[in-house]
Amino acid sequence: MSFLTLENVSHLYFSKQNYTKALSNISFSVKEGEFISILGPSGCGKTTILSVIAGIIQQTKGKVHLKGKPLDQSTMAIGYMLQQDYLFPWKTIIDNVLLGPKITKQNDEELKQKAIDLLETVGLEDVALKYPDSLSGGMRQRVALVRTLITNPEILLLDEPFSALDYMTKLTLEDLVFALLRDYQKTAILVTHDIAEAISMSDRLIIMDTNPGTIAQIIEIPIELRNERPFLVRRHPKYQKIFDKVWHELNKYEQNFDQKGSV
Amino acid sequence: MSTHSDQQLLTNYRANLKKEKRIVVYWQLLILISFFVIWEVTSHYYLIDPLIFSSPSRIIQLLIERFVDGSIFMHVQITLFETILGFVIGTLLGVVFASILWTSIRIAKVLDPYLVILNAMPKVALGPIIIVALGPGYVSIITMGAIISVIITTIVVYSAFNEVDPNFSKVLRSFGATRWQCFKEAIFPATLPTIISTLKVNVGLSWVGVIVGEFLVSKQGLGYLIIYGFQVFDFTLVMSSLLLIAIIAAIMYKLVEKMEKWLIKHTV
Ligand SMILES: Nc1ncnc2c1ncn2[C@@H]1O[C@H](COP(=O)(O)OP(=O)(O)OP(=O)(O)O)[C@@H](O)[C@H]1O
Numbered sequence: 001m002s003f004l005t006l007e008n009v010s011h012l013y014f015s016k017q018n019y020t021k022a023l024s025n026i027s028f029s030v031k032e033g034e035f036i037s038i039l040g041p042s043g044c045g046k047t048t049i050l051s052v053i054a055g056i057i058q059q060t061k062g063k064v065h066l067k068g069k070p071l072d073q074s075t076m077a078i079g080y081m082l083q084q085d086y087l088f089p090w091k092t093i094i095d096n097v098l099l100g101p102k103i104t105k106q107n108d109e110e111l112k113q114k115a116i117d118l119l120e121t122v123g124l125e126d127v128a129l130k131y132p133d134s135l136s137g138g139m140r141q142r143v144a145l146v147r148t149l150i151t152n153p154e155i156l157l158l159d160e161p162f163s164a165l166d167y168m169t170k171l172t173l174e175d176l177v178f179a180l181l182r183d184y185q186k187t188a189i190l191v192t193h194d195i196a197e198a199i200s201m202s203d204r205l206i207i208m209d210t211n212p213g214t215i216a217q218i219i220e221i222p223i224e225l226r227n228e229r230p231f232l233v234r235r236h237p238k239y240q241k242i243f244d245k246v247w248h249e250l251n252k253y254e255q256n257f258d259q260k261g262s263v
Numbered sequence: 264m265s266t267h268s269d270q271q272l273l274t275n276y277r278a279n280l281k282k283e284k285r286i287v288v289y290w291q292l293l294i295l296i297s298f299f300v301i302w303e304v305t306s307h308y309y310l311i312d313p314l315i316f317s318s319p320s321r322i323i324q325l326l327i328e329r330f331v332d333g334s335i336f337m338h339v340q341i342t343l344f345e346t347i348l349g350f351v352i353g354t355l356l357g358v359v360f361a362s363i364l365w366t367s368i369r370i371a372k373v374l375d376p377y378l379v380i381l382n383a384m385p386k387v388a389l390g391p392i393i394i395v396a397l398g399p400g401y402v403s404i405i406t407m408g409a410i411i412s413v414i415i416t417t418i419v420v421y422s423a424f425n426e427v428d429p430n431f432s433k434v435l436r437s438f439g440a441t442r443w444q445c446f447k448e449a450i451f452p453a454t455l456p457t458i459i460s461t462l463k464v465n466v467g468l469s470w471v472g473v474i475v476g477e478f479l480v481s482k483q484g485l486g487y488l489i490i491y492g493f494q495v496f497d498f499t500l501v502m503s504s505l506l507l508i509a510i511i512a513a514i515m516y517k518l519v520e521k522m523e524k525w526l527i528k529h530t531v
């Protein structure tokens with residue numbers, strides 16, 4: 001049984017004068033413990049897909065099932081990291097991180113310790129009592145990642161989580177998140193503009209086309225690359241070939257990708 | 264070496280600031296003193312009618328008398344009490360109304376034209392009706408102090424609620440938050456600075472409502488003293504009351520401003 005299935009999901013955004021068809025007939029499924037990346041031009045509906053899965057927006061058409069149950073009946077914990085960090089400026093870092101537990105009313109010292117440990121793991125020491133505006137963009141993004149991880153979600157939805165990071169931190173965090181997900185058999189969907197990141201972390205890539213957003217192609221990552229750490233995947237002999245393939249596919253669907261880069 | 268000269272620059276900068284500040288204070292004092300001196304002199308030599316404009320010396324004399332026999336305290340107290348209660352109630356009710364509007368977009372849409380009318384209407388015109396309905400006492404006056412600020416607070420705070428970035432609620436909802444939790448964790452705290460800044464506006468509005476209320480009820484308070492002085496043609500009393508109101512209102516405004524800064528620092 002698949003963990004998550006989307007069946008002919010379409011979504012329209014309405015405004016008074018007009019509508020935007022953000023998604024059209026999106027169908028795919030994700031197995032438990034699988035890591036999927038979504039690549040595609042800006043505005044093709046990647047964020048919309050994640051918001052639908054997170055239950056934040058209701059799709060106009062189609063079905064979403066989590067572990068066989070329709071989304072609105074599922075009680076599964078979903079971790080959604082938005083495209084921007086959206087740390088609450090009036091809360092300290094530790095309170096930001098503990099927001100999820102607070103909402104679900106589980107506040108204890110143990111969690112607090114876990115939060116501090118996780119912050120340390122992502123390279124943030126002594127920030128617990130600071131406020132978000134005293135942190136750099138990359139630091140804030142890491143806090144947002146910790147805020148998503150702390151609730152121990154069964155499925156992680158990551159919307160360009162590493163975009164504001166310098167290259168070194170990015171590689172470290174990729175390895176870290178990859179290891180965490182593998183160890184706990186967590187399922188994840190990652191949205192990214194970075195082909196290397198997508199290949200090195202995922203089991204499968206979904207490449208999207210725009211206007212309206214559709215799935216253009218699904219590419220399987222060779223089994224040898226799947227279990228390697230992201231850092232090592234980039235040096236694997238098979239890496240270049242798959243990179244070229246993805247590059248080629250993406251170029252078919254997007255003209256403006258190289259200008260945009262990994263923003 | 265360079266840190267030494269940098270330090271020197273900082274010292275110069277500070278000295279300049281101090282000097283500038285002193286000049287401003289000099290001028291402020293100069294204006295204040297000349298105002299009272301000119302008033303006194305012109306009144307003394309009948310250049311302005313002393314019956315109408317009185318004079319600083321008479322005002323001070325009257326104030327001293329009233330302070331010594333204690334009769335002024337009651338009036339000051341009453342007016343202060345009514346104003347503070349009026350603006351606190353007005354602000355709180357405004358926030359509560361805004362929250363109710365926020366719970367349902369439909370309610371907000373339905374009530375929108377009524378809010379516009381109520382806001383456009385000069386609230387003090389309701390004075391006579393309020394006094395008939397609630398009786399000629401401090402309840403009516405406090406109501407007038409409150410009613411004058413409640414609608415505008417509702418409108419300002421409600422639109423501030425709607426301007427909060429929806430993505431904060433998105434984050435919360437991804438954790439399964441209810442609408443109430445979104446309000447408590449995101450909407451309200453994000454709007455707190457706006458709410459606090461309405462306090463400062465409302466304190467001024469509240470004075471208007473209370474003084475007009477006291478004119479109408481005519482029993483006690485500084486507004487009553489003004490209307491009483493007017494009726495018996497004792498303009499020294501009118502001017503004294505005005506002076507007291509100006510001083511107390513200014514002090515109150517400054518205190519609210521201080522409180523605002525403190526609140527922003529300690530809650531946001
Ligand atoms: N709240 C909204 N109201 C109206 N239209 C929207 C809204 N959100 C997104 N859209 C539109 O839907 C389409 C898909 O948007 P979406 O944010 O899902 O794209 P994306 O793939 O995440 O893009 P990016 O890579 O730039 O983040 C775009 O054309 C966008 O203009």
Ligand SMILES: [Mg+2]
Pocket residue numbers: 046047048083159
């Ligand atoms: Mg997006």
